[in-house]
Amino acid sequence: QLQLQESGSGLVKPSQTLSLTCAVSGVSISSGGYSWSWIRQPPGKGLEWIGYIYHSGSTYYNPSLKSRVTISVDRSKNQFSLKLTSVTAADTAVYYCARGSYGYKFDYWGQGTLVTVSS
Amino acid sequence: QSALTQPASVSGSPGQSITISCTGTSSDIGGYNYVSWYQQHPGKAPKVMIYEVTNRPSGVPDRFSGSKSGNTASLTISGLQAEDEADYYCTSYTSSTTLVFGGGTKLTVL
Numbered sequence: 001q002l003q004l005q006e007s008g009s010g011l012v013k014p015s016q017t018l019s020l021t022c023a024v025s026g027v028s029i030s031s032g033g034y035s036w037s038w039i040r041q042p043p044g045k046g047l048e049w050i051g052y053i054y055h056s057g058s059t060y061y062n063p064s065l066k067s068r069v070t071i072s073v074d075r076s077k078n079q080f081s082l083k084l085t086s087v088t089a090a091d092t093a094v095y096y097c098a099r100g101s102y103g104y105k106f107d108y109w110g111q112g113t114l115v116t117v118s119s
Numbered sequence: 120q121s122a123l124t125q126p127a128s129v130s131g132s133p134g135q136s137i138t139i140s141c142t143g144t145s146s147d148i149g150g151y152n153y154v155s156w157y158q159q160h161p162g163k164a165p166k167v168m169i170y171e172v173t174n175r176p177s178g179v180p181d182r183f184s185g186s187k188s189g190n191t192a193s194l195t196i197s198g199l200q201a202e203d204e205a206d207y208y209c210t211s212y213t214s215s216t217t218l219v220f221g222g223g224t225k226l227t228v229l
Contacts, residue, residue, distance in 0.1 A: 037218075046122070046223040047157075047165065047208050060216050063120055096164060104153045104212045105170035112164055 002026035004097050004110035012091075012117050018084040022097030022110055029078050030055050035100035038071060038082045040093040041112075048093075052100055053080060087117045123148065123209055123221035130227040136197040139224045141209035142190060147219055149190035153212035156185060156194045160205045168207075169194060196226075204228040 008020035022036070029036065037052035051061035053071045061069050070083045084091060094114050098106040124142040131137040141148065141156075148154055154172045157165035167176055169185035172192060182198045192211070196203055209221040 039220075047159075047210075047220045049210070049218045049220055052218075062217060063215065103155070103171040103174070104210075104218060105155045105167050105176075106157070106165070106210075107167055107176065109164035109166075 002099065002108050004099065004108055006095060006097050006110045006113040008113065008115070010113065010115060012087055012115060013119050014088055014117055015086055018082070018087050018091060018115055018117075020082045020095055020097075020113065020115070021079050022081070023077070023079045024099075025078070029073060029080060030075050033102065036071075036073070036080045037098045037100050037106060039096045039098055039106070040091075041096070042090075042093040050082065050084075050095075089117050091115070092117045120147075120213060120215065120217060120219050123211060123219055125207075125209060125221040125224045127222070128225045128227065130229055131196075131199045132229045133199050133201065135199050136195060137199060137226065138196075139194045139207055139209075139226070141192045141194070141211075141221045143192075143211055143219070144190055146214040147190075147211040148187065148192050150214055151212045152187070154185065154187060154192040155210050156183075156192075157208045157210070158203075158205045159208065165208065199228055201228050 005023045035052040038050040068085045073080045094112040096112045097110045099108040101107040156169040159165040172187045
């Protein structure tokens with residue numbers, strides 16, 4: 001059974017870098033045909049797509065976050081990561097990792113991890 | 120990119136049908152058949168209910184159906200049940216090779 005699990009710092013200071021990792025089990029992240037995404041949800045608000053990476057390493061980002069976001073893959077650990085620089089309180093959210101499948105649907109999701117930006 | 124437009128809330132009684140709309144542009148919904156719908160219960164991760172406008176993943180009841188006309192996609196839930204009460208989000212692929220979500224709709228089962 002495919003599972004995704006987010007991990008990383010739950011508290012980040014303003015202007016610093018948010019770093020999260022998504023460990024994938026049950027399937028190789030190098031399998032073709034899938035993308036690996038990060039999605040966030042501020043408390044009480046809607047979902048926002050951050051970006052995704054393909055097994056090939058190609059990345060695509062939300063234009064509103066593109067200057068601050070990097071998504072990368074570590075095939076040896078079967079995981080992918082998110083880095084978001086220069087964070088502010090507006091970046092406080094539950095961050096989800098998810099697998100993108102055919103039709104651009106997100107068919108598997110992590111449980112989500114809350115990241116708070118505060119001094 | 121701008122978020123897709125959804126009504127903030129809809130409601131219906133058990134057994135009734137409701138429809139949630141999702142309006143975009145010709146650069147997203149209108150240009151591609153890559154519209155998905157997600158159901159999210161409080162404190163839980165979203166779950167895909169519809170993909171490629173009309174397709175249901177296995178395990179999703181056939182009470183859930185999707186459609187599209189022009190730049191607007193719709194999710195219809197027939198035979199409303201109490202467990203359908205949740206937030207619903209649409210998403211679409213865009214001409215910029217990105218994805219965009221709708222603002223979300225809170226469904227209340229009266």
